[in-house]
Amino acid sequence: MLLGRLWVGSGSSTGMIAAFALWSASFGAAQTSAPGAAQPASPAATQQPMTKQQAKELFRSVDEILSFVSSDTKLPIEHTVKRKLISRDQVNHYLKDKFDEDEGAKRMERSEVVLKKFGLLDRDFHLRTFLLSLLTEQVAGFYDNKTKTVNLLDWIEPDEQKPVLAHELTHALQDQNIDLTKWSDVSLSSTSHSVQEDNHHLQMDEADTARTAVAEGQAMAVFIDYTLRSTGRTIADAPDLANKLKDQATDAGGSPVMARAPLLLQESLLFPYGEGLGFEQAILVKAGKEAAFHGVLANPPSSSFEIMNPEAYMAHAPVPLVRLPDIHPLLDAEYTPYDVGVMGELDVRILAELFGGREQAAALAPEWNGGVYYAAQRKSAVTEAEKESTASIALLYYSRWKNADSARSFLRIYAAQIPRKYSNIVERKSDETDEEELVYSTNEGDVVISRAGDSVFIGEGFNLALARKLRDMIGSIQPEGRMQQAVVPVIVPVNEPALSMSRVLASFGAVNESALQRYTSRGAK
Incomplete structure (x- = not known):
């Protein structure tokens, strides 16, 4: 997929990262400035580290929220989840290290020239510099599926972090049930040099993007259910909520960093969360929780087409696929x-x-x-x-x-x-x-x-x-009708330069969940 391969799955954490800026900006929660400008201190940044008692309360809430997530998704708890309290400096260091070390970031940098050739990025745009500014702008917690640990932030009040736990602990249960590292990164990663390799790439190219949208869509659905739990409502009985979330999130005016981002970045960062949520909601309404969570994890979609058209996924409709001759x-x-x-x-x-x-x-x-x-x-x-x-x-x-x-x-x-x-x-x-x-x-x-x-x-x-x-x-060589895209097996990937914009960012797992919580409450009214 042209834009979906900046999501990096293998050996890295899964969760929201830069998408928080768009979501928070859509309802005026961002307190940031453009890269290079003097940035005003956000309320979270000026808070003192939490007390031992607050940390104890937050750690205790992990098990309570994990039980909620299991009940909401019907995914069983195989074991407790490790938890760790970290500082802002530790988060920024972690994100920068992940960016430098991750193979997906290297693929992204190599692919930048092709994005510019298409006209999706301006010729003078510096993608690495911009993404580093974005990744370290705001964080509110993340689950690392490499260390099997949910990372909690020592400068944010416990009550503000609990919604992010619902999101990130969804990833923890996904990981316990299907091993996210292997499940989420299945696209081929070697440069193709023959017609057979070309078409093998094409058959599997969008699988990672679709699986990332499933993982994040499920986590978003649980996040919303947790936020709305006092009202007795869920995402399944609020059919207009997913669309409202997507519509509101397109306005990045509250965040100067995201407001100046190329459309490519804005759209691809939002795709797994907005479209993934819409996909998940459609499955929930039509087929119920078992199908929407365990069923989709066991039989994931293979393309952005299926994510954007969940009825096609449920009907097992063929996925349009163009093949290449031996060029x-x-x-x-x-x-x-x-x-x-x-x-x-x-x-x-x-x-x-x-x-x-x-x-x-x-x-x-x-x-x-x-x-x-x-x-x-x-x-x-x-x-x-x-x-x-x-x-x-x-x-x-x-x-x-x-x-x-x-x-x-x-x-x-x-x-x-x-x-x-x-x-x-x-x-x-x-x-x-x-x-x-x-x-x-x-x-x-x-x-x-x-x-x-x-x-x-x-x-x-x-x-x-x-x-x-x-x-x-x-x-x-193109057939008259549609060609069914191949079923994608779970494999251990190798490495390839690729071009899409969505995958690098899923490796880092950060989100401004308090802003999401405020928006969700407003959107549900």
Whole structure:
């Protein structure tokens, strides 16, 4: 998946991290400034460390809340959960170490150039610097599934931390029942060098993103149930609550850091929590707790399409999947394979919103019917500076749509952004074969965008003749109907550079739950 692979699962903690900034900002709870600016002290930061008596109360509440979580999810308690009280400095140190050491962060840094090639990040944006500022901005507790420990914060009042415990102890019970480390990271992680490896990647590409959305959606559902427990209501009997949460969370105006974040970051950070909650709520309402928790963990969805369309998951509907032909003989003399993946419904929604606005994104995303991207790096790029430049990357993107009108709309939206991405642009009308093809010269090579029926091909950086060969090869092997995505087994992954924006952040597990609690109470009224 283009945007989902910044969630890092294997050997790391699971929980909310930077998404707290968006959620808290949506109802005015954030007290932060942009990176580099003098930051005012938040109420939490000015508090004294809790007393021994408060710490004892908080530690005792872990077992009480774990019992609530087990009752709410029907997931059994296999053993008690270890607990640890840590300081703000320890949290910041932990987050920075995780960012530096985690393989997902390394994949993210390598993938940054492809995100920029797509136009999802500005060419001068520094992703690592921004994410480090985001990760250390606010924290309210996290569960580390590597050490099997829930980490509690010594500067926040116990009552304010109890809702975060409901969320994080959901992860603890998930971990006890299915081993989150192995369960949550199943995508292949080696760079593919053959057509067989390419298509194996495509079959499994969105599995991690879907599983992260399940884990976080379940934890969000329990968090809300815990928050609403005094009212007698639950997320299952508040059908409009998940949508209200998602709608409110899109306003990041209360947090300058998140307000200046690229749409890519804002949307991908929210996806597991907002869409995951919506998915979980739909299963709860239709099939009950057993299906929504144990059932989904045992048979998880494999794509963002299923998360965004839970009725398709429940109906076992086929997942749209585009396959690649053997393009390596055309490319491998001049290019080195760099990345390959699915362009899922979430990716399309973000691209369409960034390039065409929210209204067009809302209309186009449901019309998506499969997509794939392939990035290759020129072998002539030798120095680190050359390799970090988008000019070193050639990119193809092939998408299918439910009808020709939707394909045509997407082509127009994407083509309108070419002047924003490149300079020295000249449209070569004499080279265009018909009105369904656009050909440009740019400072980074040829760009060709074309439509054939319900499909759109985009080639950026390949010369025109090569781009057309790639287009014709890909189009010729696609089936007329949808192709069922393969069932994803639980495997121990290897390592691969990948491109999505969601996974790095799930490793660190932090959230401003007190803000979430205030919003949930308000949204439930």
